[in-house]
Amino acid sequence: MRMVKRTDMTSKKAAVIRILSIIFAFLLTSIFIGALGHNPMNVYLSMVEGAFGSAHRIRDTLTITIPLVVTSIGIMIAFKMKFWNIGAEGQIIVGALAASYLALNYNHLPKMVLLPAMFLAGFIGGGLWALIPAFFKVQFGTNETIFTLMMNYVALKWVTYLQYGPWKDPGSLGFPKIANFMDSAIMPKLFGVHIGWVIAIFLVIIIAIMMNYSKAGYEIAVVGESMDTAKYAGMNVKKVILSALFISGGIAGIVGMMQASAVNQTLSTQVAAGYGYTAIITAWLSGLKAVIIIPVSLLFAIMIKGGSFIQTAYQIPQSAAGILQSVILFFVIGSEFFIQYKLVRNSVMEKEVA
Amino acid sequence: MTSFLFAMIIAGTPLLFATLGEMLTEKSGNLNLGVEGMMLIGAVAGFGMGFYTGSGIIAILGAAVAGALGALIYAFLTVSLRANQVVSGLALTIFGTGIASFVGTLFIGQKMPDRVIDSFAKVKIPLLSDLPFIGPILFRHDYFVYIGYIMAICLGIYFYKTRFGLNLIAISENPSAADASGIHVNLYKYIHILFGGALCGMAGAYLSVVDVPQWQDNITAGRGWIAIALVIFVKWNPIMALFGAYLFGGLSIIGFRLQHLSISQNLLDVLPYAVTIIVLILSSIRKSKEDAPPKGLGVPYFREDR
Secondary structure, eight states: OEEEEOSOOOHHHHHHHHHHHHHHHHHHHHHHHHHTTSOHHHHHHHHHHHHHSSHHHHHHHHHHHHHHHHHHHHHHHHHHTTOOOOOHHHHHHHHHHHHHHHHHHOTTSOHHHHHHHHHHHHHHHHHHHHHHHHHHHHHHOOOHHHHHHHHHHHHHHHHHHHHHTTTBOGGGTTOOOBOOOOGGGSOOEETTEETHHHHHHHHHHHHHHHHHHSHHHHHHHHHHHOHHHHHHTTOOHHHHHHHHHHHHHHHHHHHHHHIIIIIISSOOTTSSTTHHHHHHHHHHHTTTOHHHHHHHHHHHHHHHHHHHHHHHHHOOOTHHHHHHHHHHHHHHHHHHHHHHEEEEOHHHHHHHHO | OHHHHHHHHHHHHHHHHHHHHHHHHHHTTOOOTTHHHHHHHHHHHHHHHHHHHOOHHHHHHHHHHHHHHHHHHHHIIIIISOOOHHHHHHHHHHHHHHHHHHHHGGGTTOBOOHHHHHHTOOOOOTTGGGSTTHHHHHSSSOHHHHHHHHHHHHHHHHHHHSHHHHHHHHHHHOHHHHHHTTOOHHHHHHHHHHHHHHHHHHHHHIIIIIISOBOOTTTTTTHHHHHHHHHHHTTTOHHHHHHHHHHHHHHHHHHHHTGGGTOOHHHHTTHHHHHHHHHHHHHHHSOOTTTSOOTTTTOOOOGGGO
């Protein structure tokens, strides 16, 4: 047996292979659930029921989908350049921090002024937080993976410090929490879900157009394919990377603003809630395509919301949802091999050569 | 001061094991970002083994095997299926975090049995422990710490003084040349990734079985990531890893020591992460040929493309 690069792969076939790999991932997890003494089909069905069983649950699931979609869009831009930004978690936190600063100190402003200002602050905060590792990457080639990740911890400790120290709500009777936002800093709802969903759809469309039809998107794609080609073509590679990372981090920062304003209605260490990490999976599973990010994020939101439901229904720990997510990721990563290569028996090869 | 340096060695031991594990992996040309995940798998396996069997040795071995199994997933994906190493490693970390948290629900609030804790009692090494100053710091530890010393020295000899070490340099710098000269590249990669995983598993077990010895969710708290940065910091040199790991061990506990200085604990907790960033920047600035990472690091090897 030996491997041969495929030349006959169509995008339809590739999609079939990817979907098959997700099904295999569910089958493998089923064995695992079965071994725990549950009927896997029932568990999956109650996950769906937990995610969609009532109007309230649907709203919850959508509320989880929004940050996943938006964060994935941000991560996608960086990943397209093979800039491994795993710092979305920290960029969310700093975006939330910047927005919260306005929410806590300028809450006398009218809503129509305060909310857009918070939105902008979130974008700039997250963008700057991503710009720091990007700067060192383009200047000195500093490893961005570890840098962006360490920035997550720095951001988290920063908010912890504020929450336990200078920003502690004096009215909370010593309990370490930051004051709740006033109504002027809370995003309104549309059809029962905060208007983040409109922003999410809007961002998907803008970024999809930017990546596919604009000069900036083209430059990002070329830098990702080959740094040398980009330089040879006369692109300013450093500028492309820096501006793309500012947008990537800025979009994560918007998530921070939305989570703080609409969901938590305050700033806390829980503001990013792991979305920055989960979105790495969803961005990758979407094949770095903006439009695919929506269904993949919805699938993951179902697993997260459904995962917390089966915890109460079956006493299966919520971390089972995390395992399911990573198994799907393993299978899809592995399936890329079968999209790019095929296994051929040696004898067949020789005949072809002859 | 002595007690701080003594505690620094203990805090640095899990970092040392994880750093050496990642170093083994990177020496074979693979960048595995799953260290945190393998540490967590090892931590929960080690805790479980120790908890149920009451044996310290089985706890360590179980953690090593579990870490290696985690690494096997990564090796299969990146070596056999040639998947993207960064994403495969990240997936392994997410997987390990999930598994540890899932299995760990069995152990919430449980303490390690005394028999296991006793098997890791401090042992004074005769003569050495009586040396002035360094004796009480270095040679009055549990035997896990000593395994760390020995492991670093053995790997130093392995990398620089054996034929296998030379082959590894060939593989990580130029895999197709190594392949042409008859070195079984993929076998080397598998073995080193698996052993690297075993060391990361042991790193996790040191936390859950010896250092804490009580189960906590996310017990590694980012140490796996610091270890990856440490590999760069110590320039892929296992002897230097001893110093790097203990230095960072010291940084991670300095917060408790400086509490009386009226600096917020939460700010001091930033230190290990901030210093890691500074180290990363510094090692990328002083780019000399010796300090550079192996040329083939992170690049999948396709024999057919040769």
